Structure formats: structure tokens, C-alpha cells
Amino acid sequence: MQPVISRARLDRAQSDDGYTVSAEFYDILQARQDETRVRDLYGRDVAGACLGVLDIGAGTGRVTMMSLARSGVRVHAVEPARAMRAPLMTRLSALPAARLARVTVHPRPLDEAELRKVADVAVCHNMIACLAPADRRALWPAVARALVPGGSLLLDLPPARLPRREIVRFYPEQRVGAHVYGGRLIMAADRSRIRARFEYWVRERQRVLREHTETFWMWPASRAELTGALAEHGFAPMPGRDDPAVLAMTLTAR
Ligand SMILES: C[S@@+](CC[C@H](N)C(=O)[O-])C[C@H]1O[C@@H](n2cnc3c(N)ncnc32)[C@H](O)[C@@H]1O
Structure with missing residues (x-):
């Protein structure tokens, strides 16, 4: 039905x-x-x-x-x-x-x-x-x-409190066939919140094929x-x- x-x-x-x-x-x-x-x-x-x-x-x-x-x-x-x-x-x-x-x-x-x-x-x-x-x-x-x-x-x-300065965290790059996927997270205080910006890339050898970003908010x-x-x-x-x-x-x- x-x-x-x-x-x-x-x-x-x-x-x-x-x-x-x-x-x-x-x-x-x-x-x-x-x-x-x-x-x-x-x-x-x-x-x-x-x-x-x-x-x-x-x-x-x-x-x-x-x-x-x-x-x-x-x-x-x-x-x-x-x-x-x-x-x-x-x-x-x-x-x-x-x-x-x-x-x-x-x-x-x-x-x-x-x-x-x-x-x-x-x-x-x-x-x-x-x-x-x-x-x-x-x-x-x-x-x-x-x-x-x-x-x-x-x-x-x-996080228990707001970060005092910008924090950058890299994710280990991962190979998928001919391409390498990578990313990093950049966290910084923004008033009472933490701005968490993710940046991603896909590269082939040294050539970046595409880049993307997405921002989230976090509250300590x-x-x-x-x-x-x-x-x-x-x-x-x-x-x-x-x-x-x-x-x-x-x-x-x-
Ligand atoms: C950062 S992700 C973590 C996902 C997963 N727990 C992990 O660690 O891989 C947080 C997830 O929580 C979900 N989420 C946000 N608010 C929610 C709510 N009120 N109830 C249930 N899920 C929620 C989001 O859609 C998102 O997928």
C-alpha cells in the first residue's frame, strides 16, 4: 500500500x-x-x-x-x-x-x-x-x-572557554586515487561564541583542483x-x- x-x-x-x-x-x-x-x-x-x-x-x-x-x-x-x-x-x-x-x-x-x-x-x-x-x-x-x-x-x-588566540588544526591528507583530500579547522573567539571555519581542498600533486569552506558556530x-x-x-x-x-x-x- x-x-x-x-x-x-x-x-x-x-x-x-x-x-x-x-x-x-x-x-x-x-x-x-x-x-x-x-x-x-x-x-x-x-x-x-x-x-x-x-x-x-x-x-x-x-x-x-x-x-x-x-x-x-x-x-x-x-x-x-x-x-x-x-x-x-x-x-x-x-x-x-x-x-x-x-x-x-x-x-x-x-x-x-x-x-x-x-x-x-x-x-x-x-x-x-x-x-x-x-x-x-x-x-x-x-x-x-x-x-x-x-x-x-x-x-x-x-571547549570549556573561548580560545585566547586563533587555533588551527590540520587533518592528515588522504589519498583517493590520483587525488589528495585535505582540510583544516580554524577556530577563533567571536563575542561569546567560537567561529569554527573548515577549509577543504582536493589536489592532484601540487595543483589544487578545488577548495571549499563551511563555517559553524560553537558555544563553550x-x-x-x-x-x-x-x-x-x-x-x-x-x-x-x-x-x-x-x-x-x-x-x-x-
Ligand atoms: C559535528 S556533527 C557530529 C556527527 C557525529 N556525532 C560524529 O561525531 O561524527 C553534529 C551533528 O549533530 C546534529 N544535530 C544538531 N542539532 C541536533 C539536535 N537538536 N538533535 C539531534 N542532532 C542534532 C547535526 O545535524 C550534526 O550532524
């Missing part, structure tokens, strides 16, 4: 969003090293999930794929950006049917995804830094709704600020989890 498609929904689904430039370069420049990081930071918690894993801001699917591989539970990949969802869907389409049946992709921000008590582990990887304060405030109650009591939320921490927050904001929604720090890179909180029964 063919579903009836409402015009209002169709129009909303066609509205454009970010990552249109970065999606092409995201995996080729970052996937390998980030795969290891994701495994180190969240692998143990995901493997212990009994009900479901929620990957908030799934991007191209690093945490989602790891969760499907390391657990036998349902995985919810929440990804509002169409440009990032495209590689995520391509990656999922290569999975065996049994694994594919365990993952649901939600194409909107978590606070609009209407997820209730679907997971006992939630992960925000490389995501909280990019949320404006108002979006963070909308996110916390949505995470609390999506988790069961006793569930855990793991997030890698944003300390561990204490995030812990306080989450406490208002029923989260408490997980005992014994003092990894400086990750904030691990548990949803207390309320």
Missing part, C-alpha cells in the same frame, strides 16, 4: 540545512581516527545496553555503526541534517538485514523526534559544542524523555555548567566516571 504524503510534511522535509559542504569531506578526513575514539569513549557503555542506544546527532553514523556492532539492542540514530543523513543511510544500506532491522533513523532534532523511554544509553558525540544555548536547553528534557530511569547519557565535552561550556543544567532534568553524575573527555550522567528515577 502506498502511503499518503501530506504536502506540509513534504515541504518541511525539503528545507535545507547545514553540513552541505562538510559531508563530502567528513569521513575521508576524520573517520579512521574518530572510529577509535568513539570505541574508546563509549564502547563499554554501548555494549552493556539492555534496551536501546540513542545516538543523538548521528552524523554519518560512527556511533550508530559501533552500537549496532557491539550490542544486540535497538538503535535510534537522530540526525536532522539531510547532508549527513545521506552517507548515514548509504552506510546502513550495506548492513545485513538483521542488523538493519534494529536501527531507526529519525530525521529531525531530538526535541522534535517524540522518543519516549526507548533507550538505556544515549550518546552525544561531537555534538553538544555545536548547539546554541537555547538548543541545549531544549535537548536536555528530550534526552530525559527518551531514556528510561537509570539510563545513562554520555557526551564529549565542548564547562563540565560544571553542563552537570548543573542536566541536574535540573533529573540527571546525576555517574559514580567513578571522571574521564576528563566525557561527561557521564545517569537519569535518576523521578
Whole structure:
């Protein structure tokens, strides 16, 4: 049976969003090293999930794929950006049917995804830094709704403060056939935010074939600020989890 498609929904689904430039370069420049990081930071918690894993801001699917591989539970990949969802869907389409049946992709921000008590582990990887304060405030109650009591939320921490001077980070160049893909990230304070400009290039030997740039904004927050904001929604720090890179909180029964 063919579903009836409402015009209002169709129009909303066609509205454009970010990552249109970065999606092409995201995996080729970052996937390998980030795969290891994701495994180190969240692998143990995901493997212990009994009900479901929620990957908030799934991007191209690093945490989602790891969760499907390391657990036998349902995985919810929440990804509002169409440009990032495209590689995520391509990656999922290569999975065996049994694994594919365990993952649901939600194409909107978590606070609009209407997820209730679907997971006992939630992960925000490389995501909280990019949320404006108002979006963070909308996110916390949505995470609390999506988790069961006793569930855990793991997030890698944003920069605690604004950088004092410009920071430039290069991604190791990657060869793809005759071409070499490269990129760098330039971060600088801009009032209360951090401007994060990604510059990408593709070259053949010394000749640059094309260059692209995309700018994102980041908002600093300390561990204490995030812990306080989450406490208002029923989260408490997980005992014994003092990894400086990750904030691990548990949803207390309320
Ligand atoms: C920097 S990317 C990181 C993607 C992925 N977690 C990774 O590390 O490869 C942040 C992602 O969060 C998504 N995002 C932004 N706001 C969101 C929200 N409110 N709910 C869910 N995802 C969101 C963006 O669309 C983007 O794909």
C-alpha cells in the first residue's frame, strides 16, 4: 500500500540545512581516527545496553555503526541534517538485514523526534559544542524523555572557554586515487561564541583542483555548567566516571 504524503510534511522535509559542504569531506578526513575514539569513549557503555542506544546527532553514523556492532539492542540514530543523513543511510544500506532491522533513523532534532523511554544509553558525540544555548536547553528534557530511569547519557565535552588566540588544526591528507583530500579547522573567539571555519581542498600533486569552506558556530561550556543544567532534568553524575573527555550522567528515577 502506498502511503499518503501530506504536502506540509513534504515541504518541511525539503528545507535545507547545514553540513552541505562538510559531508563530502567528513569521513575521508576524520573517520579512521574518530572510529577509535568513539570505541574508546563509549564502547563499554554501548555494549552493556539492555534496551536501546540513542545516538543523538548521528552524523554519518560512527556511533550508530559501533552500537549496532557491539550490542544486540535497538538503535535510534537522530540526525536532522539531510547532508549527513545521506552517507548515514548509504552506510546502513550495506548492513545485513538483521542488523538493519534494529536501527531507526529519525530525521529531525531530538526535541522534535517524540522518543519516549526507548533507550538505556544515549550518546552525544561531537555534538553538544555545536548547539546554541537555547538548543541545549531544549535537548536536555528530550534526552530525559527518551531514556528510561537509570539510563545513562554520555557526551564529549565542548571547549570549556573561548580560545585566547586563533587555533588551527590540520587533518592528515588522504589519498583517493590520483587525488589528495585535505582540510583544516580554524577556530577563533567571536563575542561569546567560537567561529569554527573548515577549509577543504582536493589536489592532484601540487595543483589544487578545488577548495571549499563551511563555517559553524560553537558555544563553550564547562563540565560544571553542563552537570548543573542536566541536574535540573533529573540527571546525576555517574559514580567513578571522571574521564576528563566525557561527561557521564545517569537519569535518576523521578
Ligand atoms: C559535528 S556533527 C557530529 C556527527 C557525529 N556525532 C560524529 O561525531 O561524527 C553534529 C551533528 O549533530 C546534529 N544535530 C544538531 N542539532 C541536533 C539536535 N537538536 N538533535 C539531534 N542532532 C542534532 C547535526 O545535524 C550534526 O550532524
